[in-house]
Amino acid sequence: MRDETIPTHCPYCALQCGMNLRGVPRPDTADGAAVEVVERPDFPVNRGALCGKGRTSTFLLSSRVRLTGPLVRSRATGRLEPATWEEALRTIADGLRRTREAHGADAVGVFGGGGLTNEKAYTLGKFARVVLGTSQIDYNGRFCMSSAAAAHNRAFGLDRGLPFPLEDIPRTGCVILVGSNIAETMPPALRYLTELKENGGKLIVVDPRRTRTAEQADLHLAPRPGTDLALALGLLHEVVAQGRTDEDFIAARTTGWADARAAAMAHWPELVERITGVGVPQLREAVRLFCDAPSAMVLTARGPEQQSKGTDTVSAWINLCLATGRAGRPLSGYGCLTGQGNGQGGREHGQKADQLPGYRKLDDPAARAHVAGVWGVPPESLPGPGRSAYELLDALGGDVKSLLLMGSNPVVSAPRAAHIEGRLRSLDFLAVADVVLSETAALADVVLPVTQWAEETGTTTNLEGRVLLRRKALDAPAGVRSDLEVLSALAALLGHEKGFPADPEEVFEELRRASAGGPADYSGITYRRIAEEDGVFWPCPEPQDEEGPGAHPGTPRLFLDRFATPDGLARFVAVGHRPAAEEPDADYPVLLTTGRVVAQYQSGAQTRRVDELNAAAPGPFVELHPQLAERLGVAEGEPLAVVSRRGRAVGPARITTGIRPDTVFMPFHWPGEGRVNTVTNPALDPTSRMPEFKVCAVRLEPTRVSGG
Ligand code: SF4
Incomplete structure (x- = not known):
């Protein structure tokens, strides 16, 4: 694409900033070409502005740290070794089939991600329910919104x-x-x-x-x-x-x-x-x-x-x-304000434990009949709702024996992460598709290297409900395949030669039909419309006559005439205060809250491998108030352990008056001893099954070497 400029969107957060990709000569890459980010001022959401993550987003495309060939764990050495695609896919199909035959369909789990495109999220949900027949699918978006x-x-x-x-x-x-x-x-x-x-x-x-x-x-x-x-x-x-x-x-x-x-x-x-x-x-x-x-x-x-x-x-x-x-x-x-790149679309099209495409409910007989019709399977063959993300991860090695994971890195991002890492290690079989060898991929039996955002086409839905088109701008390196190609090949190996296309637009056409009439109705949206209109807001039902004057304009603003309840009225819900699941006490007297920094994204699997971002934010820190620092005798920059009932995380003290004296803060983007999710509390919300990342009780232990 050397002389072209391709409009597309950032691979990271839910703002899905518009950007252009332009070809540049790069003699150090396989085909002597690469892409660079240039401003796209005509896209209304960000009007050309990008943060450092977006600006540097092409770095990983040609980075030596990306995966460019499948890896299979050797029985002889116990290490991940290079393998052919045929060998890797067959090993996964055999592993999943073995588990299913020995322990039943629900012994196979699937874990997705809020960064997957709509087409991938849709196909992953269909793959789990039609090919594997398992109810055990959820995704990291459960931890998001x-x-x-x-x-x-x-x-x-x-x-x-x-x-x-x-x-x-x-x-x-x-x-x-x-x-x-x-x-x-x-x-x-x-x-x-x-x-x-x-x-x-x-x-x-x-x-x-x-x-x-x-x-x-x-x-x-x-x-x-x-x-x-x-x-x-x-x-x-x-x-x-x-x-x-x-x-x-x-x-x-x-x-x-x-x-x-x-x-x-x-x-x-x-x-x-x-x-x-x-x-x-x-x-x-x-x-x-x-x-x-x-x-x-x-x-x-x-x-x-x-x-x-x-x-x-x-x-x-x-x-x-x-x-x-x-x-x-x-x-x-x-x-x-949704967080992940496709946090909105990722929760609409079927990778969530209780949902079918179009934001339909899996326990709704009419929804099951509609989607089963599109998929060409009997409604009764679809499994029921499964476990939420944390509950699914917690069940690994118990009644869930094998896991297929795409677009997620729970070793860093899950609460009580050391425990979850242990559950992942206890699996009979783990397969991971990712662009880099993330901390979770490093535990897998098979690792599949998949294409990155600029090497494939697909749609995402930003935090406004605006469905957007990310366009392919360059070819992936040889040895890398798309998630859709992976699912298509695995489906074929597991007896479903048809019904799992690898072409994203073909998948989107099916998604349109599956979503038709559902709450998140995409049936009136096409790739062509998205490109021409710079995004289309759902709900957007099927047009009367093919994209002619009768086409539905999309719905930028909801609820102006009525709410989407059966009677059109909004529901007040009577709620009362209750304490956090874990309040401070004599042993753990301080509150911990967690969050993000500008130069890193989520588990950091990608951004920690971008030199500029890594230089800007090389590691975690413990933010605390001067009063608390004085009580502990801790000076700026000294290592401080944050300890909860679940484990400890260490980072240098960052002392600021910009935090409450009863609270410390740590960002969560790093693995190892600075992994704050070792400390966080997996107590779940009874309705959403969201873990309590934002508050738990800790004690602080200065860890400086005496005399040092
Ligand atoms: S990561 Fe930055 S550039 Fe990318 S979408 Fe978010 S705000 Fe925009």
């Missing part, structure tokens, strides 16, 4: 991260941003908040740390980790006490207010101050800013969601929107 998804569904009858495009944010009057540090997680999106302020709007940031995002706020509320639910209830209490509810909206467009109101009234401001540490004057100021604005939004991210009460926490923030009439109206509403 599942609490928001559950709360969305129960309030609005539909889960799309943002019910409006990002371009609406600068035009609203007030935004409450809860537990999101977008200045580091998706920097190009920060401009929406900057423009909000330039337009006279107000920004309230809720975060236990004074992050780069919180520094932009008109009001920063820093609650104790694990108390966002109480904070939302305290605000709603104050809204009611000040007579600032929108009774007309509540009567016309909602149900369940009486119970939700009663629950909120049990959380008076002084009580909420005691629980959260946020003062009553700050609560009142937040209510004033939120209610004085003519329109307003609440946006949440992992902070309130990755808790053992994440679903209820998000419901409490939705209740605040509903009680003040800030939902289902222009420039108002609740939204979730």
Whole structure:
């Protein structure tokens, strides 16, 4: 593609920034060519801006650390050794078949990822249910936005991260941003908040740390980790006490207010101050800013969601929107800032334990009949819902004996990671498809090297619900195959020669039919439309006459006329505060919260291998307040162990007044002794099955060598 410029999207986060790829001569690569990133100012979401991750995203394409041939673990040496594709695929097919024959279909597990394209997520779900016949499939997106998804569904009858495009944010009057540090997680999106302020709007940031995002706020509320639910209830209490509810909206467009109101009234401001540490004057100021604005939004991210009460926490923030009439109206509403590149699409098309394509429910007979019809199998042959991600990983080596894993690195990203690493090691058989030898791939019996984002075509759905097309810009190295080619070949080896195409557009055409009539209806979306329109928002039902004037325009803004519940009304959900699953005590007296840094992405499998990013963020650290550091006798940069009931992680102390004195923070992108997920708590939300990454009790142990 030397002389071409190909418009496409970043491989990393859910913003899915637009970029162009341009061919450049590179004599050190196999075919003497490579690609470089150039600005794509015409794509509306990021208007040309990229963070360092996006800017350096082509690095791995020609990196020597990428995998370029299959590896199979040698019985003789116990090491991963180079193998042919035929040998590797046959070893996987034999391994999965052996397990199924000996222990039944549910002894084979499948684990996917929120970075997989829609086509891959769809095919992986179909492969699990049709070829393997297993119910045991889930994916790492469960660790991402599942609490928001559950709360969305129960309030609005539909889960799309943002019910409006990002371009609406600068035009609203007030935004409450809860537990999101977008200045580091998706920097190009920060401009929406900057423009909000330039337009006279107000920004309230809720975060236990004074992050780069919180520094932009008109009001920063820093609650104790694990108390966002109480904070939302305290605000709603104050809204009611000040007579600032929108009774007309509540009567016309909602149900369940009486119970939700009663629950909120049990959380008076002084009580909420005691629980959260946020003062009553700050609560009142937040209510004033939120209610004085003519329109307003609440946006949440992992902070309130990755808790053992994440679903209820998000419901409490939705209740605040509903009680003040800030939902289902222009420039108002609740939204979730999804994290992973295809975190939205990845949860819609069937790799989630309880779902079928089109965001259909696996336990809905009509949904099963529709999808089974598209797949050409009897509805009764489809297995039922399986375990959630953590429960599935925890069952490895127990009743789940073999695992096929794509696009995920749970050795670093799962909670209680040392335990999960042990479960992975205890499997009879593990196969991993990845672009690099991740910490999880290193444990596998077979590792398949797969194509990267710029070497294949496929769709993703960004945090706005905008379906986008990533285009192939260059050929993959010889010896590398796409995930779709892998699944197609494995299906054939396991007796399904048809029904698993490797061509992404052919898969998308089938996905369109499978999603038709479902909540996430893609049937009116085609590759051609996405390319011509720079993305199409779902739901987008099949056009009346083939993409002619009758074509559905897509749905940038949801719920303006009615919510997606059977009666069209939004549901209040009565929720109350409860403590974190693990509160500080004499042995573990400090709170730990975890998060991200700008130069790394998720488990770091890719970004830790990019020189520029690695130089910018070479390792983890323990952020703590000077008061806490003084109590421990720890100086800046000294190694500090963070110890919980599950294990310990070590990093250099980073002392800052920008964190609460009762809390420490560690980013989670690294393996080894700095792996903070060794420490995190897998306590699950009862509805979403989200683990409690964001809060657990720890003690701190300075680890400097005495006299050193
Ligand atoms: S913000 Fe996200 S999508 Fe945009 S360049 Fe950075 S990592 Fe890529």
